[in-house]
Amino acid sequence: MGRLYIVTSGKGGTGKTTVSVNLAAALADKGAGVAAVDMCIGFRNMDLFLGKENDIVYDSSDVIRGVCSIDQALVRDERFSDLRLLAAAPEHEDGVSLSRIHALLLTLKGRFDYVIVDMPSGAGKMTADLAETADGVILVSTADLASIRNTDAFDRRLKALGSEKQIVLINRLVPEFMNERIVPRLREINAMLRPDIAGVIQEDRVFQVSANLGVPAYMKKGTYIRKNFDAIAASFCIDIERKKNI
Numbered sequence: 001m002g003r004l005y006i007v008t009s010g011k012g013g014t015g016k017t018t019v020s021v022n023l024a025a026a027l028a029d030k031g032a033g034v035a036a037v038d039m040c041i042g043f044r045n046m047d048l049f050l051g052k053e054n055d056i057v058y059d060s061s062d063v064i065r066g067v068c069s070i071d072q073a074l075v076r077d078e079r080f081s082d083l084r085l086l087a088a089a090p091e092h093e094d095g096v097s098l099s100r101i102h103a104l105l106l107t108l109k110g111r112f113d114y115v116i117v118d119m120p121s122g123a124g125k126m127t128a129d130l131a132e133t134a135d136g137v138i139l140v141s142t143a144d145l146a147s148i149r150n151t152d153a154f155d156r157r158l159k160a161l162g163s164e165k166q167i168v169l170i171n172r173l174v175p176e177f178m179n180e181r182i183v184p185r186l187r188e189i190n191a192m193l194r195p196d197i198a199g200v201i202q203e204d205r206v207f208q209v210s211a212n213l214g215v216p217a218y219m220k221k222g223t224y225i226r227k228n229f230d231a232i233a234a235s236f237c238i239d240i241e242r243k244k245n246i
Helices: 016-029 060-064 098-111 125-133 145-160 175-179 186-192 205-213 224-236 240-245
Strands: 003-008 034-038 083-086 114-118 136-141 166-173 197-202
Touching: 003 016, 003 098, 003 125, 016 034, 016 083, 016 114, 016 136, 016 166, 016 205, 016 224, 034 098, 060 098, 098 114, 098 125, 125 145, 136 145, 145 166, 145 186, 166 175, 186 197, 197 224
Parallel strands: 003 114, 003 136, 034 083, 034 114, 136 166, 166 197
Antiparallel strands: none
């Protein structure tokens, strides 16, 4: 049985899809079987970030409604030994129940080492319910006070529902803003939030370029971005070195 992580945020604009795609790439690069699942129904983007927008025939809603099998909907990324993408539906559809989404993700968890799910931002019902199924909830925040406040509120809601699986990634950090005290320093952010900060990712135009080219920024070797995502993956994903040696 694999491990399921949902990636979400208290507000939009934090870069959770960037985190989801590059984390999936980091794990797959180590030889792990990874399913990258887009659950942003009506607002899907993982296919663009992976350069697979022209390969999408079926989506998760098609699987749930029995239009196709899981294997027909999973799109292989040839750049990795075992990375598959399951796209979200381009539009909202009636009849896609949470219980069926649960069942789909559990099936994927049984087939892959890691399932990385890009969720909508905001503390919606689907995210709160799926937190029960997940092995971890990755809350992506920026260093801005509004984002930190919303991350804390989201974490408190999940905790009230019984989830203790939250970790935080600080994304899109501008070091100059922190040095000039425009945004709080890391130790101050850490004091504002209950979950541990598992990693910090700096703002970099490389992410915008890579998203538009459909090539995860992680793939460029010898960069601090690659080292960052390797460290983040290792901080909460088990046996990453063992995967490398299989």
